[in-house]
Amino acid sequence: MNFDYSDRCKELQAKLLAFMDEHIYPNEKAFKEEVERNGANGNRWQPTGLVERLKPLARQQGLWNLFLPRSERAPEGLSNLDYAPLCEIMGRVAWAPEVFNCAAPDTGNMETLERYAQEEHKRRWLEPLLNGEIRSAFAMTEPDVASSDATNIGTRIEKQGDEYVINGHKWWISGAGDPRCKLFIVMGKTDPEAARHQQQAMILVPSDTPGITVKRPLPVFGYDDAPHGHCEILFENVRVPANSILLGEGRGFEIAQGRLGPGRIHHCMRAIGVAERALELMCRRLDSRIAFGRKISEQGVWRERIAESRIRIDTARLLTLKTAWLMDTVGNKQAQSEIAMIKVLAPTVAQQVLDWAIQAHGAAGVSDDFPLAYQWAGNRTLRLADGPDEVHRNAIAKLELAKYA
Structure with a gap:
């Protein structure tokens, strides 16, 4: 086993530590105050100007999209081993990963799109995500079943002609409160009669598709995590083109x-x-x-x-x-x-x-x-x-x- 960090990792580590000292730690109070100001002005879910101002600085220093290995669209991506010490540093402040375009759930969604999406969907969704222009959410957990067993998921994804129709009830959907959230990756069942692990599918759903209702943000021990949020969502007869499904039915x-x-x-x-x-x-x-x-x-x-x-x-x-x-x-x-x-x-x-x-x-x-x-x-x-x-x-x-x- 060899846990040595590469020279590039060490260089980025030094840059990241300096960036945190100069731009992140001194602004922790300012971030909190801006969120509170936005709330007092009636829009707690407005993205913070502070984070948006810091993103170009991080990108200029090469501290951007470091999480995604083996992607032509993100050549700056590191191996898991080299990313580990950098991700650890970012994790010291809750909102810091977004500054470097390394925040969940976008990181997992970008990896999903990179590995499993069609080229047209990569152009439509992955590229703006990699550029930090939009955000996304991953809709899997449901209130009516024990979601620790993902095969319990009840949301239906049914083929009707050249469309899929989605009906379901999701909650704890992180990032859904952010107005920049433009895409849901939704997990549901296409065939409840198939083998247990071949009933599910994942499908790409634009957040402005008719039939989607964000019911409420769900606080965590009293914190609503604005402007990110974790939301309860209804999908009622939501229709998307059939090619929105990832890999195909039963592959979820x-x-x-x-x-x-x-x-x-x-x-x-x-x-x-x-x-x-x-x-x-x-x-x-x-x-x-x-x-x-x-x-x-x-x-x-x-x-x-x-x-x-x-x-x-x-x-x-x-x-x-x-x-x-x-x-x-x-x-x-x-x-x-x-x-x-x-x-x-x-x-x-x-x-x-x-x-x-x-x-x-x-x-x-x-x-x-x-x-x-x-x-x-x-x-x-x-x-x-x-x-x-x-x-x-x-x-x-x-x-x-x-x-x-």
Whole structure:
């Protein structure tokens, strides 16, 4: 195993660290204030001017579309291994990935379009996404079924002449609240009577198609994540041309597995960045406060927590790098056990380090004066998003048991 970063990765890492220091961290308060101002003016979902102003700067420095490997349309794309340390740095601030056009769910959708879409759809959707001109959403999760089993999905995609008609109820559709969201990639069933994993399909649906209703944004522990948002959506007799289907009927589950592998590792990379920043904030806070006659950082319980945080973060990072290396060298399918393991490990580690960091800050830790409470809320969703912990643990156990069958 070779986890060495390439020279190009190291160069980009230095550029990205400098960009974060100059443009991202100093603007965290300004971002929050702009969102609040937009809300006070009656349009909380308006994209922030701050992020839009920073995008051209990131692109000029070559910090753009780094997530997409092996694409002629994105020659700047890196291997998973080289992208890992950069994605981690971006993950330290929730809105930073968008500045570099490396934000979910667009990254997974762009990968899906690159790998599975027809050329005309790549021109219509992928190119403007790669240019940061539009945004997109991925509509899979549903309120009426246990979506941890994707074969439960009830949304119907039915062929009628030269069109497909879509009817269904989706929720937690990230990015659907953004007015720049122009495309939904929708997963539904084309044939409920087919074999269990051949019933589904994925289809491209322009967001302005008649019959789509965005019912409401869904808050996460009270945060609505504006201007991004996670929404509940109805698809009622939504009609799109038949060539909007990806690969064909019955191929949806196959596409989902291809899409979610990179998406899961990106989540884990960002989670490690969250944990690393939480540890940094915890150490600074503990070293600056006096309690019972000495620095809090000198007290045994906090030294143990600091040490445990470092051990857990480095463990999660090493397993994530191993996973990235395997994805690059033998492919996502051969790395499925490692992808499942990091999807359990990284968010769990980040959640514990965040919890300790909040505790170290006392009442300030649960306020908006520090990023910890918001990061805690966002990170907690990762134990559900892209498959809950229980599903991944089950997959790991099955692969392990298969060795001895």
